[in-house]
Amino acid sequence: MGHAICPFHLTPPTCHWKIRIAQRPCCRLFAQSFSMLPSRLHTCESLILRSRDHREADRILTLLTPDLGRLDVLARGARKPASRKSGKVEPFMLVRIQLQQSKFLPFVGEVQLLNPFQGCRESLQAIVASSYACELVYNLTVEGEESDLAEEVFGSLITVLTEIDAEPDRPDLPLCWLELHMLSAAGFEPALEFCVGCGAEARPEPWGFSVAEGGILCPDCLGAMPGGRPLPLEVFKILRFLQRSTWEQVRARRVAQPALSEARSIMREYLNHTLERPLRTAQFERRSGRGLK
Numbered sequence: 001m002g003h004a005i006c007p008f009h010l011t012p013p014t015c016h017w018k019i020r021i022a023q024r025p026c027c028r029l030f031a032q033s034f035s036m037l038p039s040r041l042h043t044c045e046s047l048i049l050r051s052r053d054h055r056e057a058d059r060i061l062t063l064l065t066p067d068l069g070r071l072d073v074l075a076r077g078a079r080k081p082a083s084r085k086s087g088k089v090e091p092f093m094l095v096r097i098q099l100q101q102s103k104f105l106p107f108v109g110e111v112q113l114l115n116p117f118q119g120c121r122e123s124l125q126a127i128v129a130s131s132y133a134c135e136l137v138y139n140l141t142v143e144g145e146e147s148d149l150a151e152e153v154f155g156s157l158i159t160v161l162t163e164i165d166a167e168p169d170r171p172d173l174p175l176c177w178l179e180l181h182m183l184s185a186a187g188f189e190p191a192l193e194f195c196v197g198c199g200a201e202a203r204p205e206p207w208g209f210s211v212a213e214g215g216i217l218c219p220d221c222l223g224a225m226p227g228g229r230p231l232p233l234e235v236f237k238i239l240r241f242l243q244r245s246t247w248e249q250v251r252a253r254r255v256a257q258p259a260l261s262e263a264r265s266i267m268r269e270y271l272n273h274t275l276e277r278p279l280r281t282a283q284f285e286r287r288s289g290r291g292l293k
């Protein structure tokens with residue numbers, strides 16, 4: 001976000017900066033217009049997370065970039081059929097985009113389509129899975145936050161969209177991997193090494209999982225704490241393996257579908273609890289995958 005100070009509040013750049021930015025529209029607009037871009041003109045690779053109509057012919061795009069993280073930009077005239085941006089600014093398209101600083105949102109200049117992820121658009125299941133991946137990343141990132149992890153988050157989402165693009169009917173493994181990696185990047189990593197009740201080290205035996213406590217429970221704590229659910233050993237192993245591994249390590253391994261579905265169900269519950277609401281696409285995602293595996 002930089003250290004710009006809103007002229008209306010003279011907010012100092014304290015540790016509460018992001019919270020204050022989020023609460024005050026004038027600070028947010030000020031910060032967006034003056035400190036989102038490192039220079040007046042900035043060109044970067046971007047994945048389009050969201051696109052929504054604005055006024056008669058414009059669109060506001062939410063981009064994920066490897067250098068600036070997540071940011072909103074204004075694509076003027078993008079809804080006109082004759083626009084050069086038309087067809088290049090749809091959700092989950094990878095583009096090289098030129099941005100220009102402005103008093104409101106940065107303006108979109110030239111757009112070069114790098115990868116349309118066509119396979120992600122060719123079936124309902126692929127569309128829903130790709131939308132879910134984008135919504136997950138949107139909800140676990142903070143707009144304008146300069147983060148050392150921005151490049152990693154960007155790379156993880158591109159990896160997952162590439163997998164869905166290639167194998168649209170098997171999105172569960174990449175999505176579960178993304179869920180665990182995004183939770184870690186956002187600081188909500190579920191504890192899978194120690195019991196969250198008593199601190200006992202995890203052992204290869206059936207334990208439990210507590211969504212409210214954010215991690216695994218030993219058999220004693222599972223019996224004693226309300227809200228825990230049994231965690232089959234195979235599911236525990238999958239979650240821990242996905243949390244610790246790169247995608248290259250994950251894709252080389254076969255994972256049984258029933259255990260993977262159970263792992264995703266636990267992650268869904270944990271995400272709902274962490275975000276304090278269900279993701280919009282999660283419900284569709286579960287339905288669209290049913291019966292197709």
Ligand SMILES: [Zn+2]
Pocket residue numbers: 195196197198199200217218219220221222
């Ligand atoms: Zn315990």
